[in-house]
Amino acid sequence: MKFRFSAADEAFRQEVRQFVRDNLDPALKRKVELGLRLERADYVAWYGKLEQRGWITPGWPPEHGGPGWTHLQRYIFDEETQLGGAPRIITSGINMLGPVLIAFGTAEQKARYLPAIRRSETWWGQGFSEPGSGSDLASLRTTAVREGDHYVVNGHKIWTSYAHVCEMLFCLVRTDPDAAKPQQGISFLLIDAKTPGVTIRPIRMLDGGRDLNEVFLDNVRVPVGNLVGEENKGWSYGKYLLGHERTGIAGIGGCKQQLARARRLAAAQPLGEGCLLDDPAVRERLAALETDLMALEFTSLRILSANQSVRVPGVEASILKVRGTELRQQILDLLVDIAGPWAVPFSEEAMLEGFDDESPTPEAFVAVAANALDARKASIYGGTNEVQRNVIAKVMSS
Ligand SMILES: Cc1cc2nc3c(=O)[nH]c(=O)nc-3n(C[C@H](O)[C@H](O)[C@H](O)COP(=O)(O)OP(=O)(O)OC[C@H]3O[C@@H](n4cnc5c(N)ncnc54)[C@H](O)[C@@H]3O)c2cc1C
Incomplete structure (x- = not known):
């Protein structure tokens, strides 16, 4: 085509x-x-x-x-x-919750939450994963027990992006522990992060950042009006949410941006009479990555142009996710090699100070190591690459 x-x-x-x-x-x-x-x-x-x-x-x-x-x-x-x-x-309110509320929320929930999401007044955290329930999300153990016009929620969420700067959380919780299948007893609840019993504890990440969090829920009282859709049907809303935002899953724009950065950095690194960009080994790696990226870009465009529904089908999305994140990591690894001795995995502050006063880290290289470490996460979030490969294998073998 x-x-x-x-x-x-x-x-x-x-x-x-x-x-x-x-x-x-x-x-x-x-x-x-x-x-x-x-x-x-x-x-x-x-x-x-x-x-x-x-x-x-x-x-x-x-x-x-x-x-x-x-x-x-x-x-x-x-x-x-x-x-x-x-x-x-990047916000989960725009990318994840909004489409779910539009599809399954009450008129009141839409009127109350959607405008504030659009205006960036309310940031939302996605409380799905738990210790022991990541890839196997349906095993989640956070409970919500109905008491009058409230649910009382108890549990422990983890890896909740930006929860420390969020006003609200949308969580999957278990409302029927006796359901026949683990997926059947789960509900989708909106929780105000300021409710007594909610404790948010940031997690230090490889790059020194603290964007991820643990969220502890200890007898948190949530009004029943904060239930999205029907009780015990939360799994299907969660699946809708995870499958919704997939048009950009390959991250082509980000890869292009990083490749352009690699070219800039290689041109800024002196080598003999010229610069690192003159080195055939560097040029070869850049060319190989650019070729791989072009192949991924056309695969992505073929899938998107053939598909005008809101969702990109599962197996195609899995292929794009695996390949896009692998490429991103390879490009960031090349950046580290280009930065050479300037690629030091310390905090930004330490890197800005450099090794000593006489040789401060050039500004362009300051965050390279941190960015490469940070890119490791790309093959984990949104469903790990191993799990995506399972999806691909299942479809290919059927
Ligand atoms: C940067 C980042 C942001 C995140 N943000 C959020 C967020 O906002 N909200 C949220 O709810 N979660 C979030 N997550 C969590 C993310 O969804 C989970 O990390 C992911 O689903 C994997 O779960 P896990 O960490 O429990 O690993 P596990 O599921 O325990 O997996 C451990 C290892 O085993 C492998 N594995 C597991 N099952 C299989 C299998 N069946 N076949 C082959 N290999 C397998 C995995 O690939 C992985 O290598 C985030 C994660 C990251 C890294």
């Missing part, structure tokens, strides 16, 4: 590119391009611009504030914003 962007798609690409140029704060762009850690305020500043333009919720239907884009337009948007140095849309 031949693939070509239409003239309308190309015009849309120019529109997004110009929007990024006109609206992205140069200081924020610099932070993104150097791979420095972003705070909630950084994201919110950019999201505000997207919200004003009507672009903050690409996956939502137009009647709820989505822009009504095709898969390809969403792909172009992701690519152009990332190449332009803008922060990605």
Whole structure:
């Protein structure tokens, strides 16, 4: 199958590119391009611009504030914003909860929560995983017991991204411990993170960041009005959520951005009379990665253009996820090799100080090691690559 962007798609690409140029704060762009850690305020500043333009919720239907884009337009948007140095849309409220509330929430839940998500006023944490219940999520043990007009929730969630800066959590909880199958007794609850009994404890990550958290739920009283959909049907809402946001799963824009960074860094590293970019070994690795990325890009575009439903089918999404995350890790490993002695896995502060006062770490290399360590997570979250391979193997052998 031949693939070509239409003239309308190309015009849309120019529109997004110009929007990024006109609206992205140069200081924020610099932070993104150097791979420095972003705070909630950084994201919110950019999201505000997207919200004003009507672009903050690409996956939502137009009647709820989505822009009504095709898969390809969403792909172009992701690519152009990332190449332009803008922060990605990372919030679980936009990417995960919004579509679930739109599909299964009550009118009151939609009116109460969706506008605040669009305006980045409320950030949501995804409370699914538990110690011992990650890949095998249906084994989750957090309980919610109905007492009058409340559920009383007890349990322990883990790896909850950004919970420490979130106002709200959406959680899978067990409401029927006696159900015939583990998937059948689970419900989907919205929990205010300020409720007594909620304790959020950040986890130190490989790159020195603290974006992940443990969440302890100790006799937390949640109004029954915070149940999404029907009691004990939460597993199907969770599956809907996990399958929804898959158009950008290969992360092509991010890989392109990192490859461009690799070229810049190689050009900035002196080697003999020239620079590292003149080294045939470096050029060969760059070329191999660029070729692999191009192959993945066309696979991704073929799948997206053949598929106009909201969801990208499971096995294709698994292939894109495995290949995209592997490539991302390989590109970041190349960055580390390019940075050579500057790729030191310390905190950003320590790296900025450099080895000694006479040889401070060049700014461009400051976060390379941390970014490469951080990229290890990509093959774990959103379903580990081993589990994705199981999905692929099952379909291929059937
Ligand atoms: C950066 C990051 C952000 C995350 N954010 C969130 C979040 O916001 N909310 C949330 O709920 N969760 C989040 N997670 C958790 C994530 O969903 C789990 O880490 C993931 O599902 C794997 O579960 P686990 O860590 O319990 O590992 P396990 O499931 O215990 O797996 C351990 C190892 O065994 C392998 N394995 C497991 N089962 C199989 C199998 N059947 N076949 C072959 N190999 C197998 C896995 O691939 C892995 O290598 C996040 C994780 C990361 C890394």
